[in-house]
Amino acid sequence: MSAARGLRVAAAIGLLGLLLVPIYWMVVSSLTPEARLFEAPHLVPRTVTFEHYRALFGERQFLVPIRNSFVVAALTTLLAVPVAASCAYAIARFRFRGRGLLLALILSVSMFPQISIVPPLFLVLRALGLLDTYPGLVLPYVTFSTPLAVWLLTGFFRQLPPDLEEAALLDGASRLRALVDVVLPLAAPGVATAAILTFLYCWNEFLFALSFTLGPERQTVPVAVTLFRGRYQVPWGQVLAATAVATIPVALLVAGFQRRIVAGLTSGASKG
Amino acid sequence: MSPRLRSGQEHERWLVPLLVGPALAFILIGSLVPIAATVWEALHGHDLRLPWLGRPFIGLDNFIEAAGDPRFRAALVHTVVFATVTVPLEIGLGLALALVMQTATHGRSAVRVVALLPWAIPTVVAALVVRFMFEGLISPSFDWLVRPLAAWVPIGVADVWKTTPFVAILLLAGLQTIDPALHEAASIDGAGPGRRFLTITMPLLIPTLVVAAAFRILDALRLFDTVYVITAGGPGTATEPLSMYAFIALMQRLRFGYGSALSVTVFLLTFGFALVWVRTLGRSLVGDRV
Numbered sequence: 075m076s077a078a079r080g081l082r083v084a085a086a087i088g089l090l091g092l093l094l095v096p097i098y099w100m101v102v103s104s105l106t107p108e109a110r111l112f113e114a115p116h117l118v119p120r121t122v123t124f125e126h127y128r129a130l131f132g133e134r135q136f137l138v139p140i141r142n143s144f145v146v147a148a149l150t151t152l153l154a155v156p157v158a159a160s161c162a163y164a165i166a167r168f169r170f171r172g173r174g175l176l177l178a179l180i181l182s183v184s185m186f187p188q189i190s191i192v193p194p195l196f197l198v199l200r201a202l203g204l205l206d207t208y209p210g211l212v213l214p215y216v217t218f219s220t221p222l223a224v225w226l227l228t229g230f231f232r233q234l235p236p237d238l239e240e241a242a243l244l245d246g247a248s249r250l251r252a253l254v255d256v257v258l259p260l261a262a263p264g265v266a267t268a269a270i271l272t273f274l275y276c277w278n279e280f281l282f283a284l285s286f287t288l289g290p291e292r293q294t295v296p297v298a299v300t301l302f303r304g305r306y307q308v309p310w311g312q313v314l315a316a317t318a319v320a321t322i323p324v325a326l327l328v329a330g331f332q333r334r335i336v337a338g339l340t341s342g343a344s345k346g
Numbered sequence: 347m348s349p350r351l352r353s354g355q356e357h358e359r360w361l362v363p364l365l366v367g368p369a370l371a372f373i374l375i376g377s378l379v380p381i382a383a384t385v386w387e388a389l390h391g392h393d394l395r396l397p398w399l400g401r402p403f404i405g406l407d408n409f410i411e412a413a414g415d416p417r418f419r420a421a422l423v424h425t426v427v428f429a430t431v432t433v434p435l436e437i438g439l440g441l442a443l444a445l446v447m448q449t450a451t452h453g454r455s456a457v458r459v460v461a462l463l464p465w466a467i468p469t470v471v472a473a474l475v476v477r478f479m480f481e482g483l484i485s486p487s488f489d490w491l492v493r494p495l496a497a498w499v500p501i502g503v504a505d506v507w508k509t510t511p512f513v514a515i516l517l518l519a520g521l522q523t524i525d526p527a528l529h530e531a532a533s534i535d536g537a538g539p540g541r542r543f544l545t546i547t548m549p550l551l552i553p554t555l556v557v558a559a560a561f562r563i564l565d566a567l568r569l570f571d572t573v574y575v576i577t578a579g580g581p582g583t584a585t586e587p588l589s590m591y592a593f594i595a596l597m598q599r600l601r602f603g604y605g606s607a608l609s610v611t612v613f614l615l616t617f618g619f620a621l622v623w624v625r626t627l628g629r630s631l632v633g634d635r636v
Contacts, residue, residue, distance in 0.1 A: 164362050277468065
């Protein structure tokens, strides 16, 4: 190995290691007794305690926000992805009037700052009695994740060769038949990517969840963690245990689908 | 193979509204109608704590009040300065990380996982962890969060940490579209790595850089989660961005008319930026989808 190459490898490991430091620190600290949290850091914890996790799922009832986050994210994904997929297919395969306009609309909506629609949504949800309910969160989440999923899936459908569906159409299959039997199986990776990104969006979303929930019953994980309060100060041990728990599903999705997530992210940015 | 089939046949046109309709309905009901409603609300005096005052139409009074509101002007400056400082940092560091990731011959999937993790975790989780590190470990004797300027440091660190890997992933995809033959040819002609980076890599990477910067700037202009968690806008209002002030006007003071006007300014800021960016830097955002 040449010196230059050795240097590059060292730089790579150093830079990537730096990215992991906060996550490593979060996990180590969540296993450290409260009294020793702010002592000089040790790479390997001296005393390991599961006290914070016990308190998290005991007194804090952290399973409630976890359940809320899962329900909202799953419902949103189930609603948004099929709707986005059919729209994206039409954009990719049909020439119709207003197609460019539709894409421009979808792109602009995906750039909306969330705060800009909080006031009317709050008033409408309040009038309908939907504050602090699952539908009250799923509704804004669906509308915010659909444009992103359409954008991603349009790029994906474009890349699928049309030959197979054309063959099916020439064989006399209807367009819907071709869509279900031929296109969907081919599109499964793209649809899975859209589903993962939608799920992650919901799992991480904060502003809507903060604005449209009123109490611990329907709070999602990000809101619950942020609003943790001790009697005198931030209960850091429990907060860090909660953030570590919130990271687990994310880490599993990232580890399992890293290739697809990267493909999905970059299809929105680079051509093709 | 019939070219007519490729774009859908005439008799299949009826399918288009069926396929597009639901998504369009979601976007109309969930985004366009609410945006119009926010603008409309911003033209009214509406205070949820004073319901007996009703909801009178007051024209642009809320915007005029905002223009003379020092807290609004400070929040606007905070937002713009934050974007101006963090985005170039993220683009620069992201480019360095992308170049490093590109040279990885082993463990590419491990590298991808490491780069994706900070991007994928909830913003409030990243912010909480960074706040914890600043409160205890980085310098226990210096209280970052009570100093107006120093309080921006943990906010910036959390933002840069979380988003640099995202930028790197976008830029890496751009780097991988550059034909290695170009580098080989330049190398044979005697161009060193620095020269090749400036004359081959950078010019070909510009479209990707434009897109990555656009994503980051739009995101920075709606900064909320990180600040809410780390400083809650404090000390005082020293680290308060626009989204945060709008949120406080709406959800804590329940001044819906004025809060809506502040929300509209966030919208105008991001939308104005996006328009200028697309106009001046071309259509690379839209790619080949249209």
